[in-house]
């Protein structure tokens with residue numbers, strides 16, 4: 001396991017292949033179909049995109065995973081604007097899920113983000129996976145998710161400091177970078193460039209469409 005994969009930066013000539021990998025990995029997981037392959041397509045050209053942290057994972061010459069980061073901020077209650085990272089999409093090809101590759105990719109990416117000097121990473125995710133890599137609920141740091149009512153369940157919203165103590169004394173509101181909000185009709189048009197795939201409504205999905 002330790003030596004049967006390679007993590008490296010995404011190359012320009014494999015962007016479509018990566019988008020197809022993301023599409024295969026996210027398809028019907030959170031909604032019928034998915035939008036994440038279009039999200040990365042858009043975000044690569046966003047000024048907040050961190051190109052030094054745009055990773056793919058390769059095994060036996062085939063792409064099996066990817067992860068990427070964006071710069072964003074916490075609007076602190078004391079008026080400060082705290083630079084942080086957000087992350088994703090991250091994926092592992094469906095055939096190789098739950099074999100430990102996702103954790104290896106995540107931990108490597110976080111190490112590289114730490115080396116670059118970033119202070120904290122916040123995003124929406126499942127504590128079952130991310131908790132094993134040092135994430136906890138953002139509420140434990142006093143960081144709130146934008147536009148979420150105070151009494152709403154925020155257990156989807158996770159945080160990890162990369163610099164210990166980076167968020168000490170800070171409370172405030174995290175902002176999702178605007179680039180993540182893609183329009184459904186643009187997703188549909190983009191998706192039509194890929195091989196046809198059936199959208200299914202499945203139990204456990206978070207969204208209807």
Ligand SMILES: CC(C)(COP(=O)(O)OP(=O)(O)OC[C@H]1O[C@@H](n2cnc3c(N)ncnc32)[C@H](O)[C@@H]1OP(=O)(O)O)[C@@H](O)C(=O)NCCC(=O)NCCS
Nearest residue numbers: 025026090091092097098099100101102103125126128129
């Ligand atoms: C989420 C994803 C990247 C995880 O990668 P992976 O290689 O499957 O995960 P790993 O094998 O490294 O998991 C390590 C541990 O995290 C936990 N874990 C992994 N996926 C989990 C999930 N969906 N729910 C709860 N816990 C999970 C497990 O404890 C797992 O160990 P175990 O299999 O021994 O129990 C991958 O499953 C994927 O691409 N999913 C579809 C796309 C997606 O949901 N991306 C994340 C969006 S936030």
